[in-house]
Amino acid sequence: AQTVTQSQPEMSVQEAETVTLSCTYDTSESNYYLFWYKQPPSRQMILVIRQEAYKQQNATENRFSVNFQKAAKSFSLKISDSQLGDTAMYFCAFSSGSGGYQKVTFGTGTKLQVIP
């Protein structure tokens, strides 16, 4: 079974600064996908960024980037130029890439507060 661990329950960052959220996972699979989802106060889950395990290049989406260390099973999220709208719960998630549609395993979440 896969596990996803987020060791930072809460974090805060000043507006316009950079913050890094940590995530580690455990799996015996070689083909899988990793995600960061954001859940703002509205509680609508939103995809922030996705990483395919077979790709060595770290994914980036505008102000969001990841540091994917496959051997270390680490998948951290860096948010640059933090904005007030980034305030949300952030969930790291794992999905197996084999056998059709696979369920997602979520971490416990990190609550990020952006301070004006």
Add this chain to the structure above:
Amino acid sequence: GAVVSQHPSRVICKSGTSVKIECRSLDFQATTMFWYRQFPKKSLMLMATSNEGSKATYEQGVEKDKFLINHASLTLSTLTVTSAHPEDSSFYICSAPAASTYEQYFGPGTRLTVT
């Protein structure tokens, strides 16, 4: 991007009654959908996998007779909470997977309150 809707967004029901929550994929077909439960300030807990045309697969510890799932079409899955009790009060979320990227498209959630 793909849109998943849920209805109702909020529901209050009395203890002992049943309530149905609908999850629809609006602009794509979903042979598989997932149902989650989320407690305040907690992560999403997978309850079951809904499969179009076949029985749902429930996670360990989830009562299948209490949480009835029906996936009657390629765009609709329903979760019925039967004989609801106050401890069933929670936020319920559904999702449908993207065909090639394995990301999930989430519904906006349903807040259930059982009085």
